[in-house]
Amino acid sequence: MIEAFEPNPDTKGDIILSARDLTKRFAGFVAVNGVNLDIERGSIHALIGPNGAGKTTCFNLLTKFLQPSSGTIHFNGRNITDLPSADIARLGVVRSFQISAVFPRMSVAENVRIALQRRRGDSFDFWRAQRVLSDFDDEALRRVDEVGLSEFSHVMAGDLSYGRKRALEIATTLALEPEMMLLDEPMAGMAQEDVTRISALIRTISANRTILMVEHNLSVVADLSDRITVLARGEVLAEGSYDEVSKHPGVVEAYIGASHE
Numbered sequence: 026m027i028e029a030f031e032p033n034p035d036t037k038g039d040i041i042l043s044a045r046d047l048t049k050r051f052a053g054f055v056a057v058n059g060v061n062l063d064i065e066r067g068s069i070h071a072l073i074g075p076n077g078a079g080k081t082t083c084f085n086l087l088t089k090f091l092q093p094s095s096g097t098i099h100f101n102g103r104n105i106t107d108l109p110s111a112d113i114a115r116l117g118v119v120r121s122f123q124i125s126a127v128f129p130r131m132s133v134a135e136n137v138r139i140a141l142q143r144r145r146g147d148s149f150d151f152w153r154a155q156r157v158l159s160d161f162d163d164e165a166l167r168r169v170d171e172v173g174l175s176e177f178s179h180v181m182a183g184d185l186s187y188g189r190k191r192a193l194e195i196a197t198t199l200a201l202e203p204e205m206m207l208l209d210e211p212m213a214g215m216a217q218e219d220v221t222r223i224s225a226l227i228r229t230i231s232a233n234r235t236i237l238m239v240e241h242n243l244s245v246v247a248d249l250s251d252r253i254t255v256l257a258r259g260e261v262l263a264e265g266s267y268d269e270v271s272k273h274p275g276v277v278e279a280y281i282g283a284s285h286e
């Protein structure tokens with residue numbers, strides 16, 4: 026059960042998600058240490074930092090794939106710290122890989138249709154009459170179009186290029202109508218052509234939702250992000266615009282230091 030509204034007194038402005046003093050200890054090791062994070066509604070917020078900084082652990086804490094050792098997380102003013110990840114997804118915080126097990130032997134449109142069925146709470150009703158399933162077809166095609174895959178709607182997902190597969194994953198995530206999307210390294214392993222395409226897609230889908238992304242490609246971060254939080258050794262090292270954080274001496278040092286470790 027979801028608890029009653031409980032505003033976080035620390036947050037200011039239109040903050041959709043905030044974390045206070047978020048900490049995760051593994052045996053003998055603090056991966057995330059007292060992190061405070063405020064994500065503004067409607068923004069694209071990037072979480073960056075050198076390898077091992079704690080970015081993925083933070084994502085896992087915010088989506089409750091991991092339980093924090095201490096600290097609190099509020100979403101839309103509600104304390105979600107103790108909710109299981111399925112409830113958090115239902116509230117509208119969805120991580121890109123969470124539901125994006127793309128079925129390679131199904132077409133692009135079929136993949137999106139299944140994601141739409143999931144949103145409605147149906148199981149994979151493969152045995153259902155084709156007529157019933159096709160209720161979702163129009164919406165699936167609209168979603169496929171939204172991510173620029175119209176001409177591939179009948180292509181098997183397994184035959185798509187890497188970048189287009191990523192676009193399909195985004196479409197299946199969007200089918201859940203998340204208010205906030207967490208993207209874990211959306212550009213990982215992509216050729217420049219796909220980076221350009223997926224960047225444009227992220228900008229489009231950010232129009233009416235909030236995006237938090239972990240991304241190593243700093244030119245993408247510079248291009249897309251309204252605000253950036255830099256983590257190093259599990260702590261927030263700097264926060265601000267790309268210009269602000271990239272000039273921060275501690276940030277430069279953390280990246281250079283990490284490249285020598």
Ligand SMILES: Nc1ncnc2c1ncn2[C@@H]1O[C@H](COP(=O)(O)OP(=O)(O)OP(=O)(O)O)[C@@H](O)[C@H]1O
Nearest residue numbers: 051052054056074075076077078079080081082083
């Ligand atoms: N389950 C775990 N048990 C023990 N240590 C862990 C565990 N998960 C992560 N860590 C450690 O916590 C630290 C932060 O890891 P994390 O994966 O969050 O960093 P990251 O910033 O996402 O790094 P990268 O950019 O390399 O993905 C690392 O030193 C990692 O080894």
